Amino acid sequence: QQPVQSPQAVILREGEDAVINCSSSKALYSVHWYRQKHGEAPVFLMILLKGGEQKGHDKISASFNEKKQQSSLYLTASQLSYSGTYFCGTEIAGGYQKVTFGTGTKLQVIP
């Protein structure tokens, strides 16, 4: 089952913040986050493991709440280069490391 992402789309002005959410109905082992530019392949951002950790690099970070089976991606002080579609991918416990992706969140950053 695909994880559910929200919102489906968001438009930001440069410098604004955004949060993208990902939730699953199944017990998760890990959550992956990827960004895809139009016409290109998805590019890896980060992985979070169960244990409720939070990760980040530059102004993009994420958290994982394993009790709620939810993850959130935080984009701070957005830049034009952040535009793209963001996907969360989930691995369920006992899922043999297959990764199932959500439907994506289209983010557009405007000047």
Add this chain to the structure above:
Amino acid sequence: NAGVTQTPKFQVLKTGQSMTLQCAQDMNHEYMSWYRQDPGMGLRLIHYSVGAGITDQGEVPNGYNVSRSTTEDFPLRLLSAAPSQTSVYFCASRTQGINQPQHFGDGTRLSIL
């Protein structure tokens, strides 16, 4: 180091034709997957493999066959193409272990008329 290589990049087929999408990786990754991407549907898992000789179905396996005779290659076969299979297809690989990301190929854009 080429990573994940998909061929062809573009293809147009007629309904009923058969075709094999090729995927090869040179990173000695154990796990390989095929996804299709359609507008508003995200990336949907078609088939995946955890090693040579071992494959399993994903979310949308109907109409597709796979095999994994070597660690490097994971071809996807459409036996009788249908217009509903018009999509962008991505192959991905990853190595064993926690904290390991998926590495994606550049995709194959397939149109079925």
